[in-house]
Amino acid sequence: MIFIYLTSGLFLGWSLGANDAANVFGTAVGAKMVRFKTAAIVASIFVLIGAVIGGAGATHTLGKLGAVNALAGSFIVAFSAAFTVAWMTKLKLPVSTSQAIVGAIIGWNFFSGSVTDYDSLTKIVTTWVLCPVLSAAFAMILFFVFRKVLEKINVHLLSMDFYTRIGLILVGAFGAYSLGANNIANVMGVFVPVVPFEPLNVYGLFTLTSAQILFFIGALAIATGIFTYSYKVMDTVGGGIFRLSPVTALIVVLSESLVLFLFSSEGLEAWLISHGLPSIPLVPVSSSQAVVGAVIGIGLAKGGRGIRFNVLGEIAAGWVTTPIAAGILAFISLFIFQNVFNQQVSKQVEYCLSDEVVTYLEQKQIPVRGLEPLRNEVYTNSVQFLSSIESHSPGSKKFVRKIIEASKITPLFIDPVLISNEVDRRWFTPGQYEAIQKLAGKSFKHTWQLKQALQNLSDEWKYKPENRKFKLYNKNLDKKYENLFSIFHVRNPSTKSK
């Protein structure tokens, strides 16, 4: 069964390759500087390397689909996102795969009665506007800088051609590496805990973990997408919006990478802050939106004539359609899958505002006044729970997510076998690992209880003050907590009690 579920992950990988490879090599192929075949080979190799090596950090997270708590649900969500992206690819439109996934997850939320974090919706809409604007501005600035510099330094037409080509291939290879590293968790992440692969030793040279084998297979799906179907979107990006010359093709990918790096790199932000430098505000960015913005920027820098606004209109419509269509498709497919094929697409999650939860919330100075009627009631639907809280205590709107989060019942059992097999010793500090070991054999009802227990055992599990300096530290700590929750979560409490 797992292999059937895996197919939708592979389909998502294929769609990702078919659509997103254009963000990396579209302009180079459109400007005829790199042959499609060469681009596809380079992109595939670097996607593979990125997924297997660079994606290793992502094995600790399940990717975006981790929000879906049943494998059959992940299958449908991944399938809906993949189908939407494939459909957009057929229409030759560059769209964001992760926005399709978020849209499909929202569809799942509606179906399963889970509360949707509306921040993710605002993020998507911001990305549509802000990302192209930033990227267009970068492209325009780079265009004028390049023009000035190229006027000053006299490079032979053929040498210029050579440097541009090398630049396009290098930036493209780097982009393909990031594409693999950043997206493989979304494609394959949910399957990591369930695949039955054994670690594979490759001729005694190196060993691939089961996650890496899975990522390798996912990357192969991406590569297949690049080879079989990415030409169409490349054509739109590289020539459909505005005809690019080789140098402007390079400027487009450079500005795209710059925008992605400057505005989404937490590493860069942490580095700037640690050196006492002003940091750049992080904004949600997406390579599909960035590349289109950069092409528009070049068109504007060259006077604005020659920009095909009808193509731009289609692309914008595609951006809006993608998450919506993925959401609707996911909702309908989940309905069919559950009722016709009798598959469990979501697991019931219970919420209970028990006494211990109230004590915990009070400790955290989260007001629970007015919520007495809900005390010890068990809810099986977070949307209902949310509306109950809001109707009883309208003042607690600000804290409602925290109340829901704290009331969520997540049975956790710190299984000693799982500690030695699943917990990645290298990722945790010795103090953190020791604390986990001390908890072996214990059970918890809520995730915050495990958090508290760990924090009592080791200072290394404690959050640092909430300011910009420690933002990345705290975020990493959160990732470690999430990792533990997914490892020790008792998915089927009845089997445990046997």
Next chain:
Amino acid sequence: MAILFRSTRALESEIDEYLDDVSNGILVFIDGVKNYLSKNVDSFKDNLTTIDKLEGKADELRRTIENNLYTHSLIPEHRGDVLGLLETIDDIIDTAKETLTQFSVEKPYIPESLHQQYNELAETAGKAGEAVVHATRSFFKEVKLVQDHLHKVYFYEKEADKQGDRIKRKVFEMDDLELCQKFHLRYFALHIDTLADMAENVADRLAIYTIKRTI
């Protein structure tokens, strides 16, 4: 990558060599006209052989360059332009060779009173050719200088037209020549002037290509 860079460098020097050959061809052409007029038969023959070799070599280089541009899919934006450019430049050395051959075949009688004017015409047409070769080099290496050379091409081409016109008028005013001789002389003024016209053709193309060359 290193191989690609080496082949790029090799191609650059081939283009330079090709332009050198065209430039040498123009110099040989001017010298050839001078030698014909001063009846230096041996030197003239020498000029003929040299220009023949140069033209052959230039043709071969042009084919190699074009072939390389296409097989390695280089300069996709400018490939067509460069091809057109190289072919029209080839017309300059072809015309030079053709004209000298006509001198050798038809052996036109040119009265001594016209020698200086024919020499001057050949030199002016040659200067137009030289200027366009400079312009072409700049197109590859230093695009902002192209314009400086192009205006010289246009200037010399006009000058050559005027000089050719003066020769024709003078020829037809001369009473001691037969009409057929006058025709012959007119044709040779025209042949020499054609070199400047060819240079102008190249210049016209370059003017457009240069606009495209900016990013």
